[in-house]
Amino acid sequence: MSPEARDAQAIADDVVARVLARAGTARSDGATVHSAYDGDQLDLAERISLRRVAGLSTELEDVTEVEYRQLRLEKVVLVGVYSGGEAAAREAEVSLRxxxxxxxxxxxxxxxxxxxxxxKPDPSTYLGSGKAAELADVVATSGADTVVADTELAPSQRRALEDVVKVKVIDRTxxxxxxxxxxxxxxEGKAQVELAQLEYLLPRLRGWGESMSRQAGGQVGGQGAGMGSRGPGETKIELDRRRIRDRMAKLRRQIAAMKPARETKRLERQRHAVPNVAIAGYTNAGKSSLLNTLTDAGVLVENALFATLDPTVRKARTEDGRLFTLTDTVGFVRRLPHQLVEAFRSTLEEVGDAALLLHVVDASHPEPEGQIAAVREVLAEIPGIADVPEIVVLNKADIADPEVVGRIQRRERRTIVVSAHSGEGISELRALVAAELPSPQVEVDVVVPxxxxxxxHRAHEHGSGVRAEHLETGTRVRGQVDESLAAELRAAAG
Known part of the structure; x- marks a missing residue:
């Protein structure tokens, strides 16, 4: 082995050792830490009850009634490929973590x-032949049953690598x-995920032996498996592909049918001049914790990636009483599968209609700049997002490195440092949001029947400094409201 190859191997071994020593991107202890704002967290018990457990067999005769719904903990080996020097190695480490x-x-x-x-990755097995053989030895020695590649593998690469390592191979997607x-x-979330899975599966459908090459239909004479099995006709793999396409078409119709209900709610908010503040950011950056801190929403908070998939909308008020809504969205990740971006496009459009975007960043992460870039790459595909004002919220300030925080503050135009866990900076964030939201400008002083x-009621909900006085002829309303409500109040007053 050449000196250069030995150096590359040493770097790779060192990176993998650090990844295994502290896997992930959150707190090193891996525990979920809740604050007083998170409420009872009733959904968390349901999710934990279905968690996979170590040392549990999935063979039916060995599974007790209590354990039946739980699955065996899969044992995996990670593989990745990078090109370049130390900077590329650091990036590969973050990605592998x-x-x-x-x-x-x-x-x-x-x-x-x-x-x-x-x-560049090997076009056949993703890894070179020598490294693929080494991977097979690692899998056999460690007793792993799955290999996970840090990329999206081509169908041929996955099949070839499986043939070498003799266990299941999946990719990042x-x-x-x-x-x-x-x-x-x-x-809606389940339909969106199923659609994305089917789009991923369709080009990767695979059969073993003759199981997917059987022909069905036709009554042409000849030898075969009997009536109904002699060609011409569709092979089983063709039939499965057609069924998948039919199912995808049905899911698209279902998702399209769900869209009007969400649009109706959005138009209702716009009609009543209720501005929306969207919370977006990288997965596990603390978006749900921030929503709970700002609104006492009590939504699920877990120290895990993609804990939140379904958008959550909650009401909130500024210090001067103005009503607005906060929307918690699905988190993003590096190389987010395009199938998911397309499937969740309808819910992500909520961000494009927002009056303000809170871009939540995990300031304790080793490479927050990469997370910011990944989020903006996905957001750029949403129509109207370029017109939405953005505030970069540097969360987890209680465990962040001050140097990293300062580095981001110098790079980004508008930032605020907070901790959803300890409450640090939350009052300043509330004030900043209030200052950014549209403020009623039209002064009214009318007597409404x-x-x-x-x-x-709408004047109290959406106005600023509104005072009501009950007179013999009606209610005297004084304060500031938006133009459309001012016109309605004046018309009612006659």
């Missing part, structure tokens, strides 16, 4: 990892799709 955290979130135990430096399938709860109490 994230892959380890993804694997653990999906219900796996990370046993080992391999990292190879080469100019399949792993993320698996997590989404586990965590989706709403009807008692029959139009709905207008008085």
């Amino acid at each position: 994230e892959l380890a955290a993804l694997a653990e979130t999906a219900g796996s135990e990370v046993l080992d990892g391999l990292l190879q430096r080469r100019q 399949a792993l993320i799709l698996d997590i989404f399938a586990q965590h989706a709860k709403s009807r 008692y029959s139009r109490g709905d207008l008085v």
Whole structure:
């Protein structure tokens, strides 16, 4: 082995050792830490009850009634390829840490990892032939049952690598799709995830032996498996592909049918001049914790990637009483599968209609700049996002490195440092949000008939400094409201 090859191997071994020592991107102890703002966290018990457990067989005769719904903890080995020097090695380390955290979130135990430096991935097996053989030895020695590649493998690469290592091989995309399938709860979320999974599966459909090449239909004479099996006709793989396409078409229709209900709610907020503040950011950056801190929403908070998939909308008020809504969105990740971006496009459009975007960043992460870039790459695909003002919220300030925080503050135009866990900086964030939201500008002083109490209620809800005085002829309303409500109040007053 040449000195250069030995150096590359040493770097790769060192990176993998650090990844295995502290897998993931969150707190090193891996525990979920809740604050007083998070409420009872009732959903967390349900999610934990279905978690995979170590040392549990899935053979039916060995599974007790209590254990039946739980699955065996998969044991995985990670593999990655990078090209370049130390900077590329650091980037590969961050990516492999994230892959380890993804694997653990999906219900796996990370046993080992391999990292190879080469100019470009091998078109056949992703790894070179020597490294693939080394991977097979690692898998056999460690007793792993799955290999996870830190990329999106071509169908031929996955099949070739499986033939070498003799265990199941999945890629980063399949792993993320698996997590989404586990965590989706709403009807729309489940449909979106299934659509993304089918789009991923369609070009990767594979059969073994003659199981997918049987022909069905036709009554042409000849030898075969009997009536109904003689060609011409569709092979089983063709039939499965057609069924998948039919199912995808049905899911697209279902998702399209769900869209009007969400648009109706959005238009209702716009009609009543209720501005929306969207919370977006990298997965596990603390978006749900921030929503709980600002609104006491009590939504699920977990120290895991993609804990939140279904958008959550909650009401909130500024210090002067103005009503607005906060929307918690699905988190993003490096190389987020394009199938998921397309499937979740309808819910991500909520961000494009927001009056303000809170871009939450995990300031304790070793490479927050990469997370910011990954989030903006996805957000750039959302129509109207360029017109939404953005505030970069540097979360987890209580465990962040001050040098990293300062570095981001110098790079970004508008930032604020907070900790959703300790409450640090939250009051300043509330004030900043209030200053950014549109403020009622039209002064009114009218007497509204008692029959139009709905207008008085809207003035209190959406106006600023509104005072009401009950007179003999009606309710006198004084304060500042938006133009459309001012016109309605004046028309009612006559």
